[in-house]
Amino acid sequence: MMKKLISIILAAVLMAGVAGCGTKTQESGKGDTVKWYLFSNPGNVNEKDIFAEAQRMAKEKTGVDLEIIPIESGDYESKMQILTASNEPFDIMFTSNWLNNYYMNVSKNAILPLDDYLKDYPELYNSMPEYFWDSMKVKGKIYAVPNQQIVARGPFFAIPEQNMELLGFTDADFEGAGENYKTALAAVEKYLRAVKEKTGNYCNLNKIWNDGTQMFNIEEVVGSLLPGAIQLDNETDKYKLINQYESEEFKYYIKMRRKWVEEGLVMPSEETERDLDHVEDPTAIVPNITRGNCYKPNVLSELNRNSDYDWKIIFKCRPITTSGSVAATMNAISATSKNPEGALKIIQLVDTDAEFYNLLVYGLEGVNYTKTGENSIELNPDMPYTWTEWNVGNTFNKYNLPGEPDNFAEEVEKINDESFKSPLLGFSPDLDNVKVEVSACQSAVSEYLNLLDYGLVDVDSSYPEFIKKLKAAGCDKLISEVQRQVDEWVAQQ
Amino acid sequence: MRKKDINKKIFVYVLLLAVSIICILPFMIIISTSLTSEKGMALNGYSIIPHEINLDSYRYLLKNLNQILSAYGMSIWVASIGTFAGVTIMTMFAYAISREDFKFRKFLSFFAYFTMIFSGGTVATYMWISRSLHLLNNRWVLVLPLMVSAYNIFILRVACKALPIEVIESAKIDGCSELKIFFRIVVPLQKTVIATISLLMIFTYWNDWYTSMLYFDTADKSTIQYYLVRVLNSVNFAKNNAGAAGGAINTYDLPSDGIQMAICVLAVGPMMCVFPFFQKYFVAGINVGAVKG
Numbered sequence: 001m002m003k004k005l006i007s008i009i010l011a012a013v014l015m016a017g018v019a020g021c022g023t024k025t026q027e028s029g030k031g032d033t034v035k036w037y038l039f040s041n042p043g044n045v046n047e048k049d050i051f052a053e054a055q056r057m058a059k060e061k062t063g064v065d066l067e068i069i070p071i072e073s074g075d076y077e078s079k080m081q082i083l084t085a086s087n088e089p090f091d092i093m094f095t096s097n098w099l100n101n102y103y104m105n106v107s108k109n110a111i112l113p114l115d116d117y118l119k120d121y122p123e124l125y126n127s128m129p130e131y132f133w134d135s136m137k138v139k140g141k142i143y144a145v146p147n148q149q150i151v152a153r154g155p156f157f158a159i160p161e162q163n164m165e166l167l168g169f170t171d172a173d174f175e176g177a178g179e180n181y182k183t184a185l186a187a188v189e190k191y192l193r194a195v196k197e198k199t200g201n202y203c204n205l206n207k208i209w210n211d212g213t214q215m216f217n218i219e220e221v222v223g224s225l226l227p228g229a230i231q232l233d234n235e236t237d238k239y240k241l242i243n244q245y246e247s248e249e250f251k252y253y254i255k256m257r258r259k260w261v262e263e264g265l266v267m268p269s270e271e272t273e274r275d276l277d278h279v280e281d282p283t284a285i286v287p288n289i290t291r292g293n294c295y296k297p298n299v300l301s302e303l304n305r306n307s308d309y310d311w312k313i314i315f316k317c318r319p320i321t322t323s324g325s326v327a328a329t330m331n332a333i334s335a336t337s338k339n340p341e342g343a344l345k346i347i348q349l350v351d352t353d354a355e356f357y358n359l360l361v362y363g364l365e366g367v368n369y370t371k372t373g374e375n376s377i378e379l380n381p382d383m384p385y386t387w388t389e390w391n392v393g394n395t396f397n398k399y400n401l402p403g404e405p406d407n408f409a410e411e412v413e414k415i416n417d418e419s420f421k422s423p424l425l426g427f428s429p430d431l432d433n434v435k436v437e438v439s440a441c442q443s444a445v446s447e448y449l450n451l452l453d454y455g456l457v458d459v460d461s462s463y464p465e466f467i468k469k470l471k472a473a474g475c476d477k478l479i480s481e482v483q484r485q486v487d488e489w490v491a492q493q
Numbered sequence: 494m495r496k497k498d499i500n501k502k503i504f505v506y507v508l509l510l511a512v513s514i515i516c517i518l519p520f521m522i523i524i525s526t527s528l529t530s531e532k533g534m535a536l537n538g539y540s541i542i543p544h545e546i547n548l549d550s551y552r553y554l555l556k557n558l559n560q561i562l563s564a565y566g567m568s569i570w571v572a573s574i575g576t577f578a579g580v581t582i583m584t585m586f587a588y589a590i591s592r593e594d595f596k597f598r599k600f601l602s603f604f605a606y607f608t609m610i611f612s613g614g615t616v617a618t619y620m621w622i623s624r625s626l627h628l629l630n631n632r633w634v635l636v637l638p639l640m641v642s643a644y645n646i647f648i649l650r651v652a653c654k655a656l657p658i659e660v661i662e663s664a665k666i667d668g669c670s671e672l673k674i675f676f677r678i679v680v681p682l683q684k685t686v687i688a689t690i691s692l693l694m695i696f697t698y699w700n701d702w703y704t705s706m707l708y709f710d711t712a713d714k715s716t717i718q719y720y721l722v723r724v725l726n727s728v729n730f731a732k733n734n735a736g737a738a739g740g741a742i743n744t745y746d747l748p749s750d751g752i753q754m755a756i757c758v759l760a761v762g763p764m765m766c767v768f769p770f771f772q773k774y775f776v777a778g779i780n781v782g783a784v785k786g
Contacts, residue, residue: 074728
C-alpha cells in the first residue's frame, strides 16, 4: 500500500516537472520584448520611473518593446557569465576587453556577428568613423557596437595651480615637455626639485609606467602590463614585438625614479603617500603632482572636484588610439536573442538619439536634473541618479555638466581623430596556447613592477632579478607566439 | 592546586584572551569607522576608539531607509521560514534513516550522501531553477535551495541513533503513533542538536547573498547581506576599473568607508542578538556530534 502511494506521488511530481518544461517553449518572433541587461550603480531612487519612461520612448520611436534590467556593476561579470553559459534568452549586454570579456564571448559563440545586420542600419553605421568598426573585428567579423567615447589615450601631468606662481614657474617652463619621454621626465624632475627647495618636502607622485606606456611611445600588445609591445616610433619595423621591460625607455625611467626617491624628491614608500586632497591651507604650496592616463576636455573639472584646490595641466603627451582603447566599451547582442533586429534598433536609438541616451544617463528632466542651456544641465543633489555614461551608449550625445566645455563632444572627437593610430588597430591576441606563460609573467610583473615603478628598490640589484624571472616565466615564448599572430594578421590585411 | 596547574591555567587564559581580542578588534574598528566622518578618516585613519562621534554615515543610510527595511524584512522572512522548514524536514529525514527497522534507510542515506560528493554545478543548477522550476525572481528561490543539507542531516542522524530503541518500543507499546513518537519523544530529546542546527541554518540563510545575486534581476527583493555586498562590490568595481573605461567613473560620489562600515554594523547586528540565546545549546550540541560520531 505504502509503496504504491510513494510511486504515485513520485510519478505525479515527475509529470509536473515535465509539464512545466513543456509549456515555456516560445516561438521566436519580431514582436518579442528586447531584454537589455544594463549595468548600474546602487542607490538610484527613481530608477523605475526612468526605465518606464525609457520603455515608453523606445516604443514610440522604434516600435520595439524594451525591458531594461539593471545589474549592479560589481555583479555584472558573474551574472552575465551565468546567463550566457546557461543559454538564457536575452538581447543586449555590455561587453569589453576588461569586463565581460568580448574576445571570450566571441570564442564561446555567446554573441551574434552583426555584419549581415549592420547594412540595414546606416544611421548607426555612419555615426562613427571606420576605425571604430575595424577595432571590433575578430576573425574578420564585427560582433559588437562600440560606445563612442574618448579612445585616444594621452598621458598628462598636472600640479596644484597655485604652485605655478609660488614656485615661480610660467607656462614657458614646460613648453615642449611632452615631446618625448626624456623631456617629460626632465620637466617633472625640475618641478620636484623646485618643491623640495622651497618647502623641503617630497611630492606625492603616482606610478608613471603602469597604464601610461603611451608616454614612452610603447603600446602593450599582449595585454596590460604583460611583456610584448611594439614601439610606435619604430619606423623601419613597426610590427616588431619587443619586451618592453628590456627597453631603453623602461631602464631610463626606473633609474630616474629611483634617483628621485634617493634624493627625497618623491615619497620614499607607498605608505608615505599622504592625503593631499584635503589640506589646511589650499593657497600654500601643496607638494603634489599627478600623472593622468587619459587627457580629455573635462579632466580638470574632475580633478578639481576631488580636492580643496584647483589643478593645472603642465604638459600633455601625444595621444594614441589602440584597439584596446576602442574595445573598452561596447554593446553586443546575445546569440540567444529572439529579436536581434529589435535589439539593434535599440542600440541604434541609444547611439544616435540624444533624448533617449540622456534619459538613461541623467534621469528625468526636472526631477534628477535641470537644464541650464541647450545642452548643459545641473544635477539635482536631492534626487541623485548616477549612471556612468560610457556603459549606455554614444557619449558624444551627452549633456554637459557644469565645468565641462560646451563643445565637449567635438573636442573629444577631435582628440580621437587627430590621435596617433596604432599600426595594429584591429588586432587582438589569442592567448589560449600560452596561458601558462601569461599567468607566470603576470605574477613576475606584479612582484616587481610596482616596486620599480615607485622607485622603492635598488635598480641595480632588483632589475636583473626581474628580467631573469620574466625569462624563466617564458616571456620569450609568449612574445614569439604573439609575434606569429601579428605577422599573420599583417599578411591578411 | 599544584603550581604546574596554575601555570597551565594562566597560559590558557592568556591564549584565549589573545584570541578573543583578535576576534573583537576588527569589529571595534568597523564600529569606530562607521562613527567617523570622511574628513576624520582622511586625517586620522582607522582607529579602535573613534576620535569623534559622527552619525553622518547612518544619516545617509536612513535616506535609503525603505530599501534597508525591506532588505531586513526579506532576510528575516527567508531566515525564519527557511530555518523552520529546513530543520523540520531534516530532523524527520534523519530520524527515519536512523531507525534500523526502516526499509529504505540505506537508499535514502545514500541519496543524501550522494549530494555531498557531487553537486550539479552552477550552470546546471541555474538552468534547473530557471527553466524547470520557474523560480527566477521568486522569493522562494532564496529559501528552497539551502533548505536541506546532507551534512546537517548526518549530524542529526548521529544524534537520533543515540536514542535507545527501547524508549521508542515502549512508547509504541503504550499506543503512540509514529508521528507522536517523533514529536513527543524524539524532538524533545534532541533539543540541543536541533538548536545547534537551527543556529547554523540561521547563519547560512542570513549570510547568503549569492543566491540573490544569481536568481534576481531586480534589486527590490534583495536581502540585507546582498544589499551590503552590492554596495561594496560597486565601490570596489569603480575603484579598480576607474582607468579601464577611460577614467569616466566619478570616484568622488562613491560611498565612503564610514558608510560601508555602517551597513556592515546593520547587517551583523541582529545576528549578535540571536547568538547568545542559542549559545548554551550550541556548545552542548557540538559535543553530542563530536563524541558520539
